[in-house]
Amino acid sequence: FGFISYTNLPPGMVIGIAIIAAIPGGAVSNIFTFLARGNxxxxxxxxxxxxxxxxxxxPLILEFLVADFMPADFSMPAGQVAIEIGFCLLVPLLLGxxxxxxxxxxxxxxxxxxxRGSLLGIAIIVLGSLGAGRINFSYTTSTDLVLLSMFILSLTIAGIFVTKTFxxxxxxxTAIEMEVVVRNVNLGLLIKVSLFPTLAGQPNPLADMVLLSLLLYGGWQLIMGFVFIVWHRRLVD
Structure with missing residues (x-):
């Protein structure tokens, strides 16, 4: 909330950051924790x-953080978001x-x-979005991209601070720091689709900016995850 309040980011990037803040970690954070020799x-x-x-x-976090940045006729599909989280996140978790x-x-x-299948899915989404013109860097500025990178750095610092404090x-x-930084971006993309259904032939710059923010965060979190892996493995060795 503080990051959104004190940065002058475009609405699409604010919504993307809010989605990232609202989603949990996933299998990738578990694998990264294993590779970093964490718990x-x-x-x-x-x-x-x-x-x-x-x-x-x-749904509550999204309603609180993004309500002021959505179109006037927008209604938060809280029930739909909860159902999709249940089917697409909890069911695979229980099966696993x-x-x-x-x-x-x-x-x-x-x-x-x-x-690997999850990462391949994200790669397909990136390529498909590029081909459809839905990833357009003209919607943002270099300053916005720097601020987005600062967001993941702030999460990293927060995770380290909390674990050091206790x-x-x-x-x-290692486990907690990974869970703070590495989020389930696939779930974030699903929520994005729930909030902004794609309509053929109808451009939606706001939705495209949300997509760009999620994909950029996904790339940044992989980089930070690998940094954590190398760092913590050296500490153990």
Whole structure:
């Protein structure tokens, strides 16, 4: 809220940041925690708890943060957002937990496959959006892009500050820092579609800016995730 209030960002980028703030971590944060030698059970537990909580918190956070930036005739589809989160986030999570319990020997390879599939899906969305002209950097400025990068840096610093304040051990710090920074961008894209349904032949610069913000954050979080992996592995070694 403070970041949105004290930066003069365009409405589309504000909505994108609000969506990022409202979504939990996901499988990618769990994998990154594993690669960084963090506390994987803690990471999975945080992901599960925040995934259940976001059924309620995500519509509320979005309503609170973005209501002033939406068109006058806009109505927050809170019920639709909650249902889509349930079907597209919680159902796969429960299936994954069941798979882990029944086939623990295959859980890690299957998880890696799912993460790669998720990244491939984002890549397809990027290419498709570029081809359709929905990713247009003319809607933004270099200052806006710098401020967006500052947002992820502020999340990174906040995660480090919290873990240092409570004097957590290394593996626990790694798990929490990953959960703070690495968000479920796929879910963010789903929420974007719920808020701004695509209509053939009708351009929507506001929706395109939201899409651009989410995809840029997705790229930035991968970079920060790899930085965390290298940093924490060196601390362990």
């Amino acid at each position: 994987v059970p803690l990471s999975i537990s945080i992901t599960a708890l925040t995934s259940f909580a976001c059924l309620v918190t995500t 937990m069941s798979f882990l319990k029944k086939y623990p020997q295959y859980a890690q390879p299957f998880s890696n496959f799912c993460v 004097s957590l051990r290394g593996p626990e710090r």
